Amino acid sequence: MKIAYKTDNGIFYKGKIEKVLTSKKFDKYKGKINLIFFSPPFPLNRKKKYGNLQGEEYIDWLSSLSILFREFLAENGSIVIEVGNSWESGVPVMSTLALKSLLAFLEKGEYHLCQQFVWNNPAKLPSPAQWVNVERNRVKDSFTYFWWMSKTPFPKADNRNVLTEYSKSMKSLLKSQKYNSGSRPSEHNIGEKSFLTNNKGAIPSNVITAANTQSNTSYQKYCIEKNIIPHPARMPEALPEFFIKFLTDENDLVLDPFGGSNTTGAVSERLNRKWISVEPNIEYIKGSIGRFEKLSKYDFEISNI
Structure with missing residues (x-):
């Protein structure tokens, strides 16, 4: 270690x-x-x-x-x-x-x-x-x-x-404050105000x-620059x-x-x-340096390990 x-x-x-x-x-x-x-x-x-x-x-x-x-x-x-x-x-x-x-x-x-x-x-x-x-x-x-x-x-x-971002239909509903409430074929009962609150996104x-x-990520650019083979399963x-x-x-x-x-x-x-x-x-560790700007910027090298 x-x-x-x-x-x-x-x-x-x-x-x-x-x-x-x-x-x-x-x-x-x-x-x-x-x-x-x-x-x-x-x-x-x-x-x-x-x-x-x-x-x-x-x-x-x-x-x-x-x-x-x-x-x-x-x-x-x-x-x-x-x-x-x-x-x-x-x-x-x-x-x-x-x-x-x-x-x-x-x-x-x-x-x-x-x-x-x-x-x-x-x-x-x-x-x-x-x-x-x-x-x-x-x-x-x-x-x-x-x-x-x-x-x-x-x-x-x-x-x-x-x-996640609301769908267009949900954004429209929140704006109009209107939708069809009541029971559904699935047996769910949708209340009159169940979907009127803006929760700043969808679950x-x-x-x-x-x-x-x-x-074209910083990681891949760094690996190319340092001649490091990228991890095969990123x-x-x-x-x-x-x-x-x-x-x-x-x-x-x-x-x-x-x-x-x-x-x-x-x-x-x-x-x-x-x-x-x-x-x-x-080799994977060396390549990972490219993900950190402060380390790669100063040509950080791993040694003595």
Whole structure:
């Protein structure tokens, strides 16, 4: 566990999360982390450059982390984990390994499952390629799940922090102060004044649509300039931004145990949250510097780690 770099609000550790969480130096964070947000390596049937485990080994590994995370999570804090889809090898059949991993994580950590979210990525490449592009007997797999869980059924959360712009029809309704009230075929009874209050935005759904197709970001420019290979599985900023706004307040502490290119840290910095990221790959850490103007501006270099 070594410090790669610091910013005004955060710190990036180089190391594997298992060792970092069991380090005496990390004890100071016990019970103080308000949000643990992460996308672990998915349980794939073939290995990728950024590493992943398989089968029961993956389930055991992920569930063991859930116990460690519980020690560091604040009593009203939240965990949000991305769980991607995986497929059986050689056949067009989805694997249940991702679901088994999630259930093991919940049970071992004794967490409450608060809500399920869907990340719809309209720009995702067709996969699994063999069945979608070649055999043409499946459709494109374009989403992953984010699972929100906590120690308590009532963690810190406020959907007023993630309101979306009203639709044109809603804006028109608020202006006219008129609509058809009464009962609906769904058996809901709409009151005469139920929709007349301007709440400064609409409550979002649990489906988040965000594409990761940006090609001219400060991160990518920095990687090109420094001849660094970008992280192969970067997350759009819209995802951590939504959950950080929804589940934390300013100056709260956010942990990303699989920091990668440090999207979570950069968003936390911008939203005035404290943050900790952990990543063992030095090339990913070096590239992440491009997300922080103060560090990249002064030609910051990582050394002695």
